[in-house]
Amino acid sequence: MWDCREIWLFFCGLTILPLVCFSANFVPLDNYLIDCGASTDTAIDNRNFTADSFYKDFLSTQQDVLASTSLKSIASSSDSPLYATARIFTAPSKYTFPIKKRGRHWIRLYFFPFAYEKYDLSAANFAVSTQDYNLVSDFSVQKNHVMKEYSLDVNSDTLVINFAPSANSIAFVNAIEVVSVPDGLIVDNGFSLYPSGSYSGLLTKALETVFRVNMGGPSVSSGNDTLQRTWVADEKFLIQPNLATNFSNISAVKYVNGGPTANTAPPSVYGTLTRMNSAGDPRSNFNVTWQFDVEPQFQYLVRLHFCDIVSKGLNELYFNVYINSLLAAKDLDLSIVNNNVLATPFFKDLVTAPSASTKMLVSIGPSTVNNNYPDAILNGLEIMKMNNSASSFSSSTAPETGSSGSGSKKVGLIVGVSLGAFFAVVMVLVFFLLCRKRRRLEKEKQGHSKTWVPLSINDGTSHTIGSKYSTGTSGSAASNFGYRFPFVTVLEATNNFDESWVIGIGGFGKVYKGELNDGTKVAVKRGNPRSQQGLAEFRTEIEMLSQFRHRHLVSLIGYCDEKNEMILIYEYMEKGTLKSHLYGSGLPSLSWKERLEICIGAARGLHYLHTGYAKAVIHRDVKSANILLDDNLMAKVADFGLSKTGPEIDQTHVSTAVKGSFGYLDPEYFRRQQLTEKSDVYSFGVVLFEVLCARPVIDPTLPREMVNLAEWTMKWQKRGQLEQIIDPTLAGKIRPDSLRKFGETAEKCLADFGVDRPSMGDVLWNLEYALQLQEAVVQGDPEENSTNMIGELSPQLNNFDHEVSVSAAQFEASSLDDLSGVSMSRVFSQLVKSEGR
Known part of the structure; x- marks a missing residue:
């Protein structure tokens, strides 16, 4: 029989055991730590790095070159003595490590360039690979130290790491780690951001650590992490640091059975966080956003670490998480996912789609699921690049294997011959198709009476920019329009298309910020040869805007069309797109007056397109991303690549293939393929509701009835309860009459049939009236409490005869550009009849 003391010790043991399990350090079965080029062992963070002379049997190299430098010379780059020595490879060389336990392993490679005798390591250029993956290609380290960390699934009894110098160069490495990774650190299933849904197969993926960040706390050194990882602080990644604040309570962190452990992330990560800096304002509505540099064309595994150490009770904190404006977690309640236990770690794995962007944005923001104080948190973040289809982490090459045996050479020869024959056939086929296409284009060109160069439309002459941009001169007919820029001028303006200058990516291609010689800021849209939009859209854009x-x-x-380029150069709009100010980018919320003025400006631009020329011009791609804002938030309609001239006088529509953006597309145009100005009106109605609700027009992550913004908002509008779904930042800030007028206007725009929709002139009238209702209640206005002015204009206006209306339209076409300071209600009071054009 046990006495009381033994029973007490038994229960204490049961209580302490889980904590010991959760905090015990992982002991890797494979643990190779090599200080390359060193003559003696080196101790780092209680770990012993062995001089690589001890691993001589592992190394195959033609020449032993061991380099060293003084610790003083590396002090500015790293305090680690690992960087004081290096092994230099003058020819392809490899390390072969015996693997005791198959499975996921870390490979950590340390590089620091210094000069040693005749070798300048900063000039080294080389590749590093394993037998399965290409780790780096054309790799060089110019100045500071670099540590590359990879996580690979090793399914053989050996791991081979190859170093292959480029021609007339060398390779080097300062230190190497090959260490077992705990089972379960990487799980097989995650969540795909686009297309949205579950993702499986992560266990088979190789990963390269790009960023490992501790939110709200200091950097965590490898010595303070059970798996010797380094976590950097998040301040330098915050886009607007004033919107964020830090919080720390490390002692509150509780690892529970079945959840993340200290091997997932240490308490110093889960016990600190960055949160919204709401500054005591219960109506705060903004996102906290971090920006990270990434390599395009790769998928990334993004692991988000959460631990609610701020809430005092359950179900207090709900928030949303976004990655590149895509919803990664909606209405996240950490107390629910952690079975009603606070301060418990939780992580979420997300997989991105390959992107052309060099930036990744991670944002957190408040949820509207309840009325609690707005808040959002993030404790830690890991961004890991996934290998591509060529089993490579480099976009330029497939895996390199260094020296190989005769068997692999034979396989390589067979593969090379096969691929050579295949590509020869492909090249012949491509050549045939190109010749055929060229003959067709020449026939089409002969069939045209005008050259495709847009500015020749004006006077039959092609113009080039004069003065400082080239030696060409410009004719008077093009003096106020766009000019043909030399390609060298475009290169100079964009710093050779510097990727860090990219401000947007669209269907046509990337948009770069640029600056001309005279200091004029411009936006440069460079056509992507692989884009579905091409020469037709390029020509249309220039013809329309000219x-x-x-x-x-x-x-x-x-514009520029040299060297097979299709480049358009626009005025630079400092504030970007309307869409970016509504959601997903973390920018401050717009006021209701600002939103109304933006909608009014866009409506003026569209109204001018529909009425200001001999034939109406139909934009065909009206959406919030194509409404740009200048430094004063003045709206300008952009992107005319899909635009089309309207029907002739004796016609009601233009029959054409359906083009546009999903979610904004006129359903009648989609069904009948008959285009009218009313198709733009429908799209603009969607924009109006997007402005009001500040959410994407299509959001597949929402419940079924909420996915389509137009359908969802129309249900609430018809109930007369539109105020229930508006942007929370606008709650209580819109006069009821102004909201009612705005909702009625948008509802009319979204009528099923085009004939039932208002003209853009009518829409403009009503938006200006909604602004007047917002700024001041109109005394004695009989429409004050029931304002549906579309189709209910005063008899006096409806009695204008046809001749007067035409004169007014002509006046609008020639003079509207100078009328922005005039009350547009007065101007458009004479343009409301549909027969006014």
Whole structure:
């Protein structure tokens, strides 16, 4: 029989055992730590790095070159003595490590360039690979130390690491780690951001650590992490640090059975966080956003670490998480996912789609699921690049294997011959198709009476930019329109298309910020040869913008068609797109007055397109991403690549293939393939509701009835309860009459049939009236409490005869650009009849 003391010790043991399990350090079965080029062992963070002379049997190299430098010379780059020595490879060389336990392993490679005798390590250029993966290609380290960390699934009894110098160069490495990774650190299933849904197969993926960040706390050194990882602080990644604040309570962290352990992330990560800096304002509505540099065309595994150490009770904190404006977690309640236990770690794995962008944005923001104080938190973040289809982490090459045996050479020869024959056939086929296409284009060109160069439309002459941009001169007919820019001028303006200058990516291609010689800031849209949009859209854009000049249409400054390029140069719009100010980017919320003025500006631009020329111009791609804002938040309609001239006088529509953006597309146009100005009106109605609700027009992560913004908002509008779904930042800030007028206007725009929709002139009238209702209640206005002015205009206006209406329309076409300071209600009071054009 046990006495009381033994029973007490038994229960204490049961209580302490889980904590010991959760905090015990992982002991890797494979644990190779090599200080390359060193003559003696080196102790780092209680770990012993062995001089690589001890691993001589592992190394195959033609020449032993062991380099060293003084610790003083590396002090500015790293305090680690590992960087004081290096092994230099003058020819392909490899390390072969015996693997005791198959499975996921870390490979950590340390590099620091210094000069040693005749070798300058900063000039080294080389590749590193394993038998399965290409780790780096054309790799060089110019100045500071670099540590590359990879996580690979090793399924053989050996792991081979190859170092292959480039021609007339060398390779080097300062230290190497090959260490077993705990089972379960990487799980097989995650969540795909686009397309949205579950993702499986992570266990088979090789990963490269790009960022490992501790939110709200200091850097965590490898000595303070059970798996010798380094976590950096998050301050330098915050786009707007003033929107964020830190919180720390490390002692509160509780690892529970079945959940993340200290091997997932240490308490110093889960016990600190960055949160919204709401500054005591219960109506705060903004996102905290971090920005990270990434390599395009790769998928990334993003692991988000959470631990609610701020809540005092359950179900207090709900928030949303976004990655590149895509919803990664909606209405996240950490107390629910952790079985009603606070301060318990939780992580979420997300897989991105390959992107052309060099930036990744991670944002947190408040949820509207309840009325609690707005808040959002993030404790830690890991961003890991996934290998591509060529089993490579480099976009330029497939895996390199260094020296190989005769068997692999034979296989390589067979593969090379096969691929050579295949590509020869492909090249012949491509050549045939290109010749055929060229003959077709030449026939089409002969069939045209005008050259495709847009500016020749004006006077039959192709113009080039004059003065400082080239030696060409410009004719008077093009003096106010875009000019043809030399390609060298475009290169100079964009710093050779510097990827860090990219400000947007669209269907046509990337958009770069640029600056001309005279200091003019411009936006440069460079056509992507692989884009579905091409020459037709390029030509249309220039033709349209060369004919129009209006303060609410983005101005075309020039274009370039040299070297098979399709480049458009616009005025630079400092504030970017309307869409970015509504959701997903973390920018401050717009006021209701600002939103109304932006909608009014965009409506003016569209109204001018529909009425300001001999034939109406239909934009065909009206959406919030194509409404740009200048430094004063003045709206300008942009992107005319899909635009089309409207029907002839004796026609009601233009029959054409359906083009546009999903979610904004006119359903009648989609069904009948008959395009009218009313198709733009429908799209603009969707924009109006998007402005009001500040959410994407299509969001597949929401419940079924909420996925389509237009359908969802129309249900609430018809109930007369539109105020229930507006942007929370606008709650209580919109006069009821202004909201009612705005909702009625948007509802009319979304009528099923085009004939039932208002003209853009009518829409403009009503938006200006909604603004007047917002700024001041109109005394004695009989429509004050029931304002549906679309189709209910005063008899006096409806009695204008046809001749007067035409004169007013002509006046609008020639003079509207100078009328922005005039009350547009007065101007458009004479343009409301549909027969006014």
